[in-house]
Amino acid sequence: MNEVELRDFLRERYPRLVGAVALVTGDLASAEDAVQEAIVRAWERSDRGEEIALLDRWVATVAMNLSRSRLRRLRVERLARPRLSEPLAVEAPTSDRLDVVRALAALPRRQREVTVLRYYLDLSTSEIANEMHTSEGTVKSQLSKARAHLADALALTDDQENSHAEHR
Amino acid sequence: MPGIDDRLERDLERAARPAAPDPGATFQDVTRRRARRTVVRKTQTVALVAVVLLGTAAGFAVLQRNFIGADQPESSGSTSTPSPSMAAPAFAPIAIPSDPTKVFMVDGLSSFPVCGGSMIEGNFLGTGPTYAYVFRKASDAGCDTDTWTVAVQVPSDAAGTKMTFVVGGPLDCQDPSACFVYANPDINGDGQDEVAIVGAQGASTKSFELYNATNGSQGWALNPYIGGDGMPLHFDEGGSATHQAGTYCDDSTGLRRFVSWEATSSDGTTFDVTETPYAIQEGLTASTQRHLTASADALPPHDLDGCGGSIQNSVP
Numbered sequence: 001m002n003e004v005e006l007r008d009f010l011r012e013r014y015p016r017l018v019g020a021v022a023l024v025t026g027d028l029a030s031a032e033d034a035v036q037e038a039i040v041r042a043w044e045r046s047d048r049g050e051e052i053a054l055l056d057r058w059v060a061t062v063a064m065n066l067s068r069s070r071l072r073r074l075r076v077e078r079l080a081r082p083r084l085s086e087p088l089a090v091e092a093p094t095s096d097r098l099d100v101v102r103a104l105a106a107l108p109r110r111q112r113e114v115t116v117l118r119y120y121l122d123l124s125t126s127e128i129a130n131e132m133h134t135s136e137g138t139v140k141s142q143l144s145k146a147r148a149h150l151a152d153a154l155a156l157t158d159d160q161e162n163s164h165a166e167h168r
Numbered sequence: 169m170p171g172i173d174d175r176l177e178r179d180l181e182r183a184a185r186p187a188a189p190d191p192g193a194t195f196q197d198v199t200r201r202r203a204r205r206t207v208v209r210k211t212q213t214v215a216l217v218a219v220v221l222l223g224t225a226a227g228f229a230v231l232q233r234n235f236i237g238a239d240q241p242e243s244s245g246s247t248s249t250p251s252p253s254m255a256a257p258a259f260a261p262i263a264i265p266s267d268p269t270k271v272f273m274v275d276g277l278s279s280f281p282v283c284g285g286s287m288i289e290g291n292f293l294g295t296g297p298t299y300a301y302v303f304r305k306a307s308d309a310g311c312d313t314d315t316w317t318v319a320v321q322v323p324s325d326a327a328g329t330k331m332t333f334v335v336g337g338p339l340d341c342q343d344p345s346a347c348f349v350y351a352n353p354d355i356n357g358d359g360q361d362e363v364a365i366v367g368a369q370g371a372s373t374k375s376f377e378l379y380n381a382t383n384g385s386q387g388w389a390l391n392p393y394i395g396g397d398g399m400p401l402h403f404d405e406g407g408s409a410t411h412q413a414g415t416y417c418d419d420s421t422g423l424r425r426f427v428s429w430e431a432t433s434s435d436g437t438t439f440d441v442t443e444t445p446y447a448i449q450e451g452l453t454a455s456t457q458r459h460l461t462a463s464a465d466a467l468p469p470h471d472l473d474g475c476g477g478s479i480q481n482s483v484p
Binding site: 006007010011014016019020022023036037039040043044099100101104115116119120147150151154 | 172173175176177179180181182183184191194195197198201202205
């Protein structure tokens with residue numbers, strides 16, 4: 001990866017990747033941090049002669065893994081010290097945006113990741129399975145559970161779900 | 169109304185907040201981050217190398233200190249300086265595994281593992297009963313080195329309840345089965361036993377050295393009696409129908425003498441005997457030899473006869 005390719009990548013793919021990780025983590029700053037760290041690692045690999053076939057997918061997966069590690073560390077730190085302040089205030093509700101963010105945040109981490117990879121980064125289930133080093137069946141199972149929870153949280157009716165299922 | 173898939177695609181698209189709008193600034197961030205990672209990695213590498221080098225040097229120093237103490241027979245090899253008037257030690261002997269190939273550590277002896285141990289009780293310090301041992305040094309691969317060492321338990325506190333070791337050696341042993349503590353004679357009758365250690369053994373013969381513990385300004389030391397050639401003195405016991413050897417202590421003149429003898433015969437009935445008496449002062453000094461003729465049943469005493477102590481004929 002040379003400088004031109006890196007600049008192109010930052011211009012064309014970076015915003016979407018940060019958005020994807022932010023959807024999973026719920027925090028834009030940590031998402032940016034994780035994505036930048038992943039890009040640096042990809043850059044270093046490239047300099048060592050290692051080839052990354054699908055850079056945006058690789059960066060997305062590594063960034064999500066990095067953010068997971070950071071969240072785990074933050075959780076431990078938080079448990080280790082008494083609460084000194086109230087939890088951070090959430091942004092003011094803005095209709096659909098908050099609905100889906102809230103619904104997503106209520107999902108287990110794994111379901112959140114497959115949902116974002118599938119519906120925001122448009123990866124197929126096999127691609128998700130490949131990136132997450134798991135089976136396609138597991139991804140489908142996680143997606144199915146996520147869809148059910150999200151449909152319930154977003155107040156979709158059974159009829160809407162059924163009619164959609166028929167169309168698929 | 170769209171289905172859940174369409175709804176999710178739409179809502180997630182709206183919900184995803186835009187990232188930093190300036191690719192140039194992001195590029196600078198990424199470049200700085202990479203430079204920082206490079207520095208951190210180099211620092212970690214230097215720190216790791218330093219730790220490894222320091223650890224290696226420290227380990228080498230510890231090993232060198234331990235092995236030098238056991239590999240120089242002329243050096244003191246001492247570990248502590250208890251008073252000679254100290255009460256009899258109340259510590260227990262080391263438990264030696266019955267399997268001679270089993271590798272084990274001995275607290276207070278050294279940092280290296282040992283195997284193939286043998287033990288005998290005696291008054292080796294002149295202060296009361298204690299224990300002498302022969303150990304074979306073990307390696308990482310097991311009980312396979314050709315280095316043996318002799319050690320005597322020494323009390324390290326005034327009450328005599330704690331112990332350490334005074335170490336001597338390396339021993340000149342010919343094979344693993346013929347390197348063990350053999351006896352605790354007191355060849356000069358001073359009340360302090362010597363450690364007799366077998367270094368070679370045949371079907372009916374054995375060859376041993378005598379180690380003597382001394383307490384000097386550097387503390388206890390354990391050294392063999394040295395001959396005129398500067399090498400440890402060897403004494404033989406046993407033999408064949410035509411060649412015999414032995415050792416004994418003689419008090420007949422009112423002055424304790426330690427005597428080594430050899431006898432050869434052409435017919436197995438009459439032997440030409442050569443006795444070598446030793447003057448015992450700071451060490452052993454061979455004095456004028458005596459030649460005599462003796463029948464097979466009138467050979468001089470043997471097996472450290474008259475020297476006190478007990479004989480231990482084989483490895484436990």
